[in-house]
Amino acid sequence: MEQHENFRIKSRISPQFDPWDAWHTRLAKGRYELTSVEFTVTNLCNLRCEHCAVGEELVEREGAAIPVELLIRRLDEIDTLQTISITGGEPIVSPKVVKETIQPLLKYAKSRGIYTQLNSNLTLPLSRYEDWIEDLDVLHISYNYRDVHDFHRIVFAKMGREVDIKAAETLFGRMKENSRALAKAGVFVSGESLLSPFTSQFIDQMHHDLVEMGCARHEVHPLYPSDFARHADLISLEQxxxxxxxxxxxxxxxxWILFGTLPFFPCSDDRQHRGLYTQLHETPNVTVRQDPDGRNRLNVNGFTGDIIVTDFGDVPSLGNIHHDRLSDIFDRWLQHPLAKKYHCYCEQAKCTGPNILVANAYYNNWDFTKRSAEGLVKIV
Structure with a gap:
């Protein structure tokens, strides 16, 4: 494989260096740049999880995908590109998607020194991962279960038919075995838990399960109130x-524990919330990721070509990959009223403002651009 003319030597992903974090570019360049692109490469999935943020897009059969050559051509136009994420659906369900879309994207990224992540439920046979996984930087999984009974209830919640517990036992066991096997082989497995009224009570157990599964990182996010989960109860800030x-x-x-879309801010009126924000930044092996959506990342639908600022929110499509350059779309987004509303920035507190969903859920009446973190010790 030939090395791309824009090849970068990659540093090791660690708590000191998270290439998906929007903070690094904003601090270094003084502005946001498009460094990350996420591709939705399939709407197929073998599960129907109650918390799925794209559940209503899932299908039994899907149409023709955009040729990967066009996706790569658009990536080639982004000089600032640092990361690519691949999501679905379950990207590994279709061998055709793996061969014709995922593998070419991973090889392209490798030729440029671009970091890659793939989101998978990890319930398919291990052999489905083994012939391409070496080109991947991060394998991302969701984990929101105490045991197989939780798994059975959660992942088949929207299936539309009864699924035998035996099927759940097979998939749940396979997910754990696959994670251990891939981690042992050197794959960086990152397990994500979504905090909800249910999972928040058992987050300690879920953490230890992920450690036992060999995960190098545990990501913790709020439950996004969107799609299948739009009617789910949110936990309070106290919970x-x-x-x-x-x-x-x-x-x-x-x-490593990574808190994403954290709903606590250094400009909070609550002293305990400010203290927690500081504590998370000062605790070894714990990080707070500044939200990539709209700050350094766009999402591309691999079927329609639509370009959106987040795969979870309600911001309409900003353009289409068939006739728009991604960098042009991103520059246009930075002038959007929503971007201006939430793209506040505080270097002292290492904060780039709220995720749109978090702001709507917990801080609907706040104007973040008029708040400050005065009195806070500088976070490095």
């Missing part, structure tokens, strides 16, 4: 805070 403290008390110190 969220309790869950974080419980996790920090029992965590494995050798496992």
């Amino acid at each position: 969220y805070e309790e869950a974080i403290h419980r996790l920090l008390e029992v965590r494995d110190p050798n496992t």
